[in-house]
Amino acid sequence: MPPGDLAIWFFIFAELLAFGIFFVAYAFARAHNVELFNESQQHLNIASGAINTLVLITSSYFVVRAVAAIRQNLARECARWIAAAIGMGGVFLVIKVIEFHAKFSAGISLSTNTFYMFYLSLTIFHFMHVILGMVILAAVMLKARSGGYSGENHAGVETGASYWHMVDMVWIILFPLVYVIH
Amino acid sequence: MDTVHRPHFIRSSTIVWLALMFLTLITYAIGEAKLGGWGVMLMVLGTAVIKVQMVSDHFMGLRRTRWLWRGIVLGWLLLVAGLVTIAYLSAVK
Numbered sequence: 001m002p003p004g005d006l007a008i009w010f011f012i013f014a015e016l017l018a019f020g021i022f023f024v025a026y027a028f029a030r031a032h033n034v035e036l037f038n039e040s041q042q043h044l045n046i047a048s049g050a051i052n053t054l055v056l057i058t059s060s061y062f063v064v065r066a067v068a069a070i071r072q073n074l075a076r077e078c079a080r081w082i083a084a085a086i087g088m089g090g091v092f093l094v095i096k097v098i099e100f101h102a103k104f105s106a107g108i109s110l111s112t113n114t115f116y117m118f119y120l121s122l123t124i125f126h127f128m129h130v131i132l133g134m135v136i137l138a139a140v141m142l143k144a145r146s147g148g149y150s151g152e153n154h155a156g157v158e159t160g161a162s163y164w165h166m167v168d169m170v171w172i173i174l175f176p177l178v179y180v181i182h
Numbered sequence: 183m184d185t186v187h188r189p190h191f192i193r194s195s196t197i198v199w200l201a202l203m204f205l206t207l208i209t210y211a212i213g214e215a216k217l218g219g220w221g222v223m224l225m226v227l228g229t230a231v232i233k234v235q236m237v238s239d240h241f242m243g244l245r246r247t248r249w250l251w252r253g254i255v256l257g258w259l260l261l262v263a264g265l266v267t268i269a270y271l272s273a274v275k
Contacts, residue, residue, distance in 0.1 A: 024269070182218045
């Protein structure tokens with residue numbers, strides 16, 4: 001069986017399916033508007049996209065460390081690693097808000113053109129998943145801190161970790177697809 | 183995950199993390215250099231596929247589960263990457 005609660009995996013697969021459809025729709029929309037997509041893409045901040053990728057990958061690594069800690073019955077260490085992962089999630093959100101602010105200040109919106117419709121929809125959709133992931137991790141952290149998990153009973157930690165890794169995986173594709181490939 | 187040999191598991195996870203960071207920097211460099219074309223597209227998309235598989239196998243721990251679970255994620259990944267590739271190649275024509 002996969003790590004964590006089985007129910008979260010059906011949720012994860014549903015999320016992957018939704019993002020997958022979004023990615024494919026983006027690619028085929030681009031195929032019909034190559035020049036528009038390439039021109040609009042040049043105005044994206046590749047550095048912030050790359051930094052956010054590094055941030056999410058690092059947060060995923062912290063979650064791996066949290067799972068490893070609780071499997072050794074180290075609940076406090078587990079809570080600390082999760083707190084660090086949540087902190088990295090916060091960094092991601094701040095960078096993204098700065099990016100959104102720059103775009104909205106420039107008068108860019110969902111109706112600007114097809115590229116920006118996809119760019120804003122995809123990144124805001126993912127943004128909401130990061131927030132949800134942070135809420136889940138926060139609940140897991142609080143329970144770990146209060147001694148709710150142990151070396152034998154830690155399915156909740158694995159469940160939160162699996163969801164967070166999914167959020168990371170989706171961004172790993174989103175970044176090159178929307179920011180880099182042209 | 184390997185609970186018996188924790189130092190080994192942490193060491194291997196750290197190596198995977200560093201590899202993911204390195205691959206991200208390569209993608210970033212390609213983006214900043216404004217490199218394009220289908221060859222670059224395949225390389226960047228292929229790098230993303232490898233990274234997702236590394237997260238799935240090593241961070242999610244799916245390589246230690248039944249093939250079904252690993253296969254669902256891998257199947258999703260290859261299907262999405264394949265369709266994206268078809269879309270990009272059809273645009274070049």
